[in-house]
Amino acid sequence: MVTWGSKTINLFSTYSSTVISRQNRVFYSQWKSHKRLLRRTHNYKQNNSNDDQFDSVKKKLQQINDTNSKITPPSSLLRNMDTPALLLQKNIIQRNNSIFQYSTATIRCTVFDSMGKKTPIPVDIKREDLVSLHGLLPRDFRKFEKSKRTDLVPTILVRKNTILISLLTIRALIKPDMVILFDSVGNGIPLNSEAHRAFLSDLQTKLRNESTSNEITQDPLPYELRALESIFLFALTNLTSEMKVLLAVCNSILEDLEYSITRGKLRFLLSRSKKLTVFHKKSILVRDMLNDLLEDEEMLCSLYITDRLNGHERCGEDHEEIEMLIETYYSRLDEIVQHVESAISNVKTTEEIINIILDSNRNQLMLLGIKFGIGMLSMGSIIFVGSIYGMNLENFIEETSVGFGLVVTVGVIGMLWLFFRYFRDMKSLEKMSMTINPKTMKKR
Incomplete structure (x- = not known):
């Protein structure tokens, strides 16, 4: 119970009714059966004089009475409910339902086939099926279970015939003929947002790899690398858009502080500075992931899953295509990091100047x-x-x-x-x- 002003709010009324709803149905169904049989027995006793049949009906009535005596009434069940236990159970259910929508055994996914066609609606795939069919380990899904966290360290894992990638808001499983996107609700970008729809459209276009009449030929990269490129492009686009917004706001407030220094402007600068620092750390994590990937030649060769299945094993320095692709996005991310570091330096310089001015006024x-x-x-x-x-x-x-x-x-x-x-x-x-x-x- 929570008291808010003159009102008292019961936080567990809805959850408690859900917990005992099944027992309520059992209790009232037995109660109705009891009343119905009691009425039939009374009518039967008046219209018939056979004692044997009456005794059999009476025994059935006694059995129902014994069953009803063992059922806990709803009011008694509410009184015996442990509040901390309810809170813990409710929290666990909400966490499990963030990505596992109906039960802990299924994961909601969007599947793309080899032709780039996606399922009309997200499907629920059993966790055991994902592990067994794609040659994965149960611990490989730990990144995807924490779907509400967008500040996780970006990772890319290569298994026998599968690539698992976790990059910003994208969690995906890539195979030579299939892409599975894990729909992580609550990750900051809604599934029906314009950015997500644009990503799905771009991914479909790259996976289809169709040549057009506008002198655009097919991409020579294999299926899995085209999917990786689409994910990298989506992450880079999101980071670039977020950087432009943050830099525009920070530059505006810095220009205003040159004319007047007020408490409201200083508070706003502090909040923007914190967001800029968080964005800077996120950009560095993505850049470091690409840098580590470029330095690992064995990992780069293992990304060519299609060639390995066709009997052409990549080894040594035979990975020019993916290396050039990753270097392109690495250089763009490095530019983003440099711009953000410059903005952070300007904010710190402004803060130091403001502190000097305030110290001078204090000395005066x-x-x-x-x-x-x-x-x-x-x-x-x-x-x-x-x-x-x-x-x-x-x-x-x-x-x-x-x-x-x-x-x-x-x-x-x-x-x-x-x-x-x-x-x-x-x-x-x-x-x-x-x-x-x-x-x-x-x-x-």
């Missing part, structure tokens, strides 16, 4: 306080002299006619001397130098 306020303190100290000297002269005591000054003027003159002179003396020392504090002045050290 401190100096202003010191000036007021010097003025009060100087005025305190003449006030001290005036208080002594105003004491109701006999002294020689009262016997002269110039006593009042003398006291005022001495007080004013002392006040001015003290003020200018300490004011000159304060001026030396305002002068900052990167080197130590020997004359100043000698004076000290």
Whole structure:
């Protein structure tokens, strides 16, 4: 139960009704059968006099009574429910249903065949079928189970006849004649979004590999490499779009801070700086994955699954096509990382300048306080002299006619001397130098 103002909200009412709905149906069906049989028995006793048949009906009634006594009523079941256990069970169900939609044994997927045709609607494939049919291991699906996390380290795994790739929001299983996309709900990009539809359309086009009349010939790359290229292109497009938005917002707020520095602008700059840092880490992870892939010649050769099945095993440096493909996307990702690092450097430089300005303003306020303190100290000297002269005591000054003027003159002179003396020392504090002045050290 949660209290919100004057209202009380039951967080477990819906979930509790779902848990006990089946037992409710059993309980009420037995109860209705009990009432129906009791009515029939009463009518039978009035219309018939055969005691043997009546005894048999009575035994059936007793059996139903015994069964009903063992059924826990819904109200009692609600009272006995453990709240922490309900929370844990509900959390587990929600996590499992993020990618395993109906049960933990199935995974919702979109399948493309060898001709590039995809299933009209996502299908549910059993986990055991994926493992057995495609020569995988159960631990290979750990990346896909955490479908709500988009900041996972990008990985690419090559098995006997299968490529598993996890890149940003894409989780895919690639074979020489099939591509299986794992529909991960909650990954930041909806399945019906414009970006996802564009990716599916581009993937279909590359998998079909049809030549057109516009002097566009077929791609010489095999089926699995065309699928990889489409996934790399989708990731690069998303990163480029996100980078443009972040850079435009950051540059705009930096330009505004040149004219005025307000608390709202500083908070907005802080939030944009955090998002820029997260994006920078994500871009570096993708770039490092491609870099590691380029440095592993054995991995590059193992990506040619079609050639290996046809008896042409790639080895050594016989991987120019995929190497050039990955180098192209690596250079583009490196440009994105450089742009983001430059933007982060500009943000940090602006933050340092803002801190210097704020420190300077703080120092000015401190100096202003010191000036007021010097003025009060100087005025305190003449006030001290005036208080002594105003004491109701006999002294020689009262016997002269110039006593009042003398006291005022001495007080004013002392006040001015003290003020200018300490004011000159304060001026030396305002002068900052990167080197130590020997004359100043000698004076000290």
